Amino acid sequence: MPPSDASIHLVRTLYSEHQPWLLDMLRRKLGNVENAADLAQDTFARILSSNEAGPLREPRAYLTTVASRIAAQYFRRLALERTYLDAIAHLPEATSPSPETRMLVLEALTAVSRVLGGLKPQVREIFLMAQLDGLTYPQIAAQLGLSLNVVQKAMGKAYLHCYHAVYGE
Known part of the structure; x- marks a missing residue:
């Protein structure tokens, strides 16, 4: 379902008024501007896809909540990736999965983790x-x-x- 005009307007307003603040908050949390920029964009995309339309009394609190959930997913994925890479690091090179297989396995592990979560x-x-x-x-x-x-x-x-x-x- 495409976003409503009201939802697009809300995200446009949130973005123009709070994007630099959100980016700075995420940069401090993540320690790097590239990942912070990705998560900030994901935050606005999530809000847009949720079709949230009404005015927000506390826009920064709302952005913090959405961004924190996305950051938690990001950290869970990093932990899964680290664990998986540690597990396959001990395999002989001939039996080690290809980079493509690694990405597929990580995507599957992330999906399973999200469901179990x-x-x-x-x-x-x-x-x-x-x-x-x-x-x-x-x-x-x-x-x-x-x-x-x-x-x-x-x-x-x-x-x-x-x-x-x-x-x-």
Whole structure:
């Protein structure tokens, strides 16, 4: 859905009045102007795509919130990338993935991380124990001191969340 005229006007106003301030705030947070510029642009793009239209009482607080969320995603991606690159650094050169494969894997890891990040911590822990550790629901319940019913409901929530993340319904 294309942005409304009101949304375009809001972003234009926010950009002209607050972009230098936002860029400086992000530069201080990130320590580098290039990444700050990228995240500032992402902030305005996110606001534009959200179709936010009304006037804002506290535009800098709003920009800070949106930019902080984008920065958190950026730092999560950096951490994932570092972990992945550390893991493959020990592989023999002949079996090391190509740069293209590395980028595809990083994109997939980022997408999985984003989906899992949308789960409540206990639901995420239960889901990962079942999916990665291969534990049964009774084993998870015993290990976490929960009832079997709580584990089953948490898994249902996790599966539903994943379904919506993949199929957008």
